[in-house]
Amino acid sequence: MRPAVEASDSVLREMGHQVETVRLKDKRIAQCRGCFGCWVRTPGQCIIDDDANEIMRSFVSSHVIVLLTPVTFGGHSSQLKKALDRMLGSALPYLERCGRDTRHPRRYDIAQRMVFVGLLPERDHEAQVTYRELSKMNALNFRATGWAMALVFSNERTEMASIAVREDLLQAGVAP
């Protein structure tokens, strides 16, 4: 995990971004209750008062969002997922057509790029394919203007992690 975190931090700084790192394991975040209160009760604001609200502030005001997580069964780990589920209020409830698909409009105007960095113990073709597909769907549904996904394997040299993350960020077009 650490080489990937350090690599993304340094690349983003080199490109002139201010970087805020949120360590989810130190945060108190309840699971989403599925109540849609953030859409139709207190628009844009979750009804639960915990650390997810500060994360929402960062989430909707950053030009680049890097999500770094162990990949579990081809998906985000439950820790990251708990935070992501709470980001529903970053979108509006309305359904709008986008080509052949339906999506929600963004609540905030900011153009954002999303970068996914997944950690796997070793190469695993099926998990890699699934994680790529999930990253793509997330980027489309959060209406990111660019996205990329990199995988880091614990059984490979740490320099590989830095290279993968660096390439990933460049591919997502994170230059300000």
Add this chain to the structure above:
Amino acid sequence: MRAVLLIGSPRGDRSTSRALGVYTLEGLRSRGWEVEERFTCRDVTTSEGLTDLLAAVERSDLLILSFPTYVDSPPAAVMRIMETMHGRIKRGGALLAIANCGFISSSNNTSSLSICRLFARDIGWEWRGGLSLGGGNVLAGRTLEEAGGVARNVRRALDQAVSALAEGRVVPRGTIDRMARNIVPPFIYNITANRAWDRAARNNKVLDRIRDRPYMEEEQV
């Protein structure tokens, strides 16, 4: 034979996940299976809950995981249960996953179901299949029987799935395709859903604030 239903929606009793899962479970019960149901979002919050849930899974031949797609994948509580089971489940078993999502196209459940399939692979279980329903909000709060005509196709698909599961077979491709059909025409669904959000906001007296940006930063222009 014994089946356990894990309901992966925090909306519990009133969820579409439960409606789909219970209908399937009842089908198995009527064929002589013993059945039980658990709410993952409740169980995941305490270590006793987790232990009870794992025990229920251990004594079952078939696990039915029925959940809503959240952010293109299973909700956090479901991921957590899968992570926990991965380390702790000792015996073999079989998994059926049922995902429902809010967008009309059931293709929005694709990643959710791939994740479930990989979970089955990683714990060495048999994968009985993944059923996918779009426009899940159409059923919200109703059983499949109460939903009447709009759920006819869903009931038929689940009846077919039960026949296969009861015989220890994988859910056939045709059944999966049947379940995945649009529950109502997409443009009607979108118009109705948009009106329903407005109505809900109006009832809460916040329709004029529905586009509020409580976290708007100063520099964002």
